[in-house]
Amino acid sequence: MRDHPHGESAHPDVWTGRATNRVQWLLALGGAACMALGVELAVDSAWNSGIAPLVMSVVGCIAAGLLVMFGTLAFVHVDLKLDKDSLEVRCGHIGLPRRRIPLDHVAGAEFAPHVTPRQWGGWGYRWRPEKGTAVVVRRGEGVVLRLWDGHTFTITVDNAETAVRVIRDRLRPSTPGTTL
Secondary structure, three states: OOOOOOOOOOOOOOEEEEEEOOHHHHHHHHHHHHHHHHHHHHHOOOOOOOHHHHHHHHHHHHHHHHHHHHHHHOOOEEEEEEOOOEEEEEEOOOOOOEEEEEHHHEEEEEEEEEEOHHHHOOOEEEEEOOOEEEEEOOOEEEEEEEEOOOOEEEEEOOOHHHHHHHHHHHHOOOOOOOOO
16 A cells, blocks of 8 residues: 555545456356246247136236346345445346445444355345345455444445455544544
């Protein structure tokens, strides 16, 4: 780490980080296959037992396919944006779900070297009463925020140590005349 002269910021005004999980693209393909099966049933069906079972099968395959496809694509990656006032977490390509946490609600930040989906019950936006809330898109390093209300919020993100350092620097009160 290089030294910065007094008055020069050690971090940019906006720090961004990201974590990606390419495995979930395979799950999305499974959802697309389910949808294709529903379309195939609708177009080329030779069911002799009536229309109701056919409609239920078509609608079920298409609905399951959409749910799996969009549910997995929502958590292909997570973006973390940290500015001077807040931390914002956005998931997937459309940015939903999204959570914005003002820095004055953050009591501290810690580096977690090993966050796994198994600890949280899978990928995605997770809540566990004993652990708090998390956005987990892959196994690896993460940031654990301790909030003033007693809750924790964990985010898997690449270069999490730098994110923790930036958060801690922004939480530190800056008083004129002091040097770090």
